[in-house]
Amino acid sequence: MPSDNAKAACSLIINLATNTKPSAPDFENTLTEIEQNLNIVEDSFHLPEDAKEKKKKIKKLSSKKRKEFLKDINIEEGFLKNYMKKKTKTETKALARVDYTLYETTAYGILSNRFFEKTTVSLTKNYPEAFTPLIKALKSSGIKILSKTYISMMLFSSLLVFILITLLTAIFFKHPVLLLQILRGFLLGALGTAVFGLIFYFYPSSMASTRERAIKTDLPFAIINMAGVAGSGGKPISIFKTLLTSDEYPGLRDEIKKIVNYVNLFGYDLSTALRAVARRTPSLRFKDLLDGIVNTIESGGDLKDYLQTMANEALSTYRLERQKAVESVSTYSYLHYSTYCSPFTVLCNISNNPNDGR
Numbered sequence: 001m002p003s004d005n006a007k008a009a010c011s012l013i014i015n016l017a018t019n020t021k022p023s024a025p026d027f028e029n030t031l032t033e034i035e036q037n038l039n040i041v042e043d044s045f046h047l048p049e050d051a052k053e054k055k056k057k058i059k060k061l062s063s064k065k066r067k068e069f070l071k072d073i074n075i076e077e078g079f080l081k082n083y084m085k086k087k088t089k090t091e092t093k094a095l096a097r098v099d100y101t102l103y104e105t106t107a108y109g110i111l112s113n114r115f116f117e118k119t120t121v122s123l124t125k126n127y128p129e130a131f132t133p134l135i136k137a138l139k140s141s142g143i144k145i146l147s148k149t150y151i152s153m154m155l156f157s158s159l160l161v162f163i164l165i166t167l168l169t170a171i172f173f174k175h176p177v178l179l180l181q182i183l184r185g186f187l188l189g190a191l192g193t194a195v196f197g198l199i200f201y202f203y204p205s206s207m208a209s210t211r212e213r214a215i216k217t218d219l220p221f222a223i224i225n226m227a228g229v230a231g232s233g234g235k236p237i238s239i240f241k242t243l244l245t246s247d248e249y250p251g252l253r254d255e256i257k258k259i260v261n262y263v264n265l266f267g268y269d270l271s272t273a274l275r276a277v278a279r280r281t282p283s284l285r286f287k288d289l290l291d292g293i294v295n296t297i298e299s300g301g302d303l304k305d306y307l308q309t310m311a312n313e314a315l316s317t318y319r320l321e322r323q324k325a326v327e328s329v330s331t332y333s334y335l336h337y338s339t340y341c342s343p344f345t346v347l348c349n350i351s352n353n354p355n356d357g358r
Contacts, residue, residue: 141204219252
């Protein structure tokens with residue numbers, strides 16, 4: 001039976017034979033590819049042709065070099081085949097447990113793109129200062145929809161609201177002068193469209209703020225858990241797997257799930273996955289934490305010490321924020337008492353002691 005070194009050599013051969021992970025110089029291209037193929041799913045729900053071709057391009061060792069390498073490390077061909085089958089079966093089971101679903105488009109999104117896709121492209125190109133904040137907020141909000149589709153839906157919905165309000169106003173609010181009746185319908189329709197469009201525009205920002213608050217609440221305790229897992233000697237990826245399976249941090253669940261899926265399902269290294277998530281998370285604190293983990297891993301630092309330091313800082317910040325919240329409640333209580341209760345107290349004292357008013 002081959003030794004552990006032989007098994008390690010087999011793993012080396014498999015990694016060499018199926019090495020499709022991105023290299024460091026192509027990091028920015030890698031992040032772009034991640035965003036295109038994972039977080040941003042096409043409306044057609046089909047992979048592009050170039051992505052299909054990339055799956056077929058797998059680097060392999062030549063048969064001659066492979067036989068020479070096996071001969072040098074004294075491993076039989078049959079053992080290698082059995083080992084690869086066993087490894088493939090294990091990885092398949094692991095992937096089956098990953099909870100991941102692609103973003104499916106809706107009929108309303110398809111209809112909106114059919115009418116307003118060209119308009120959306122033109123607006124985002126000519127007025128980037130107006131739509132760039134919306135696109136950034138949409139990416140951080142966790143709304144599973146393409147930015148182009150969302151803007152098309154906003155325009156299409158605003159048009160429907162304008163038509164609906166105009167017709168209802170013209171039908172139910174009569175006026176002796178027909179021209180004034182039509183004009184009033186148009187004005188109310190334009191007002192309703194503006195209000196509806198603003199709600200549509202700022203909704204992703206509101207969702208991103210909600211997610212940021214949820215992450216802020218769970219982050220201090222999650223860092224403590226991460227420091228404990230790192231102190232036990234586990235691999236860095238096991239830290240995030242533990243958080244994902246614990247279900248104790250709902251505010252961080254979506255971010256942690258992305259990291260685990262990047263690594264386990266799509267085969268990217270942990271540093272690339274952390275950077276990709278850090279670019280989209282709505283929480284600045286969580287972004288700083290992920291960037292710090294990447295720097296610690298790549299510089300060869302002690303991840304346990306780093307997480308322990310971050311845990312202490314997070315707890316200190318959490319205590320200060322709780323203390324400020326308590327002080328704010330006390331201040332508001334005092335103001336409430338001074339505003340509403342003090343006048344009644346003075347009146348009661350005067351009524352009970354009428355001679356004092358002389």
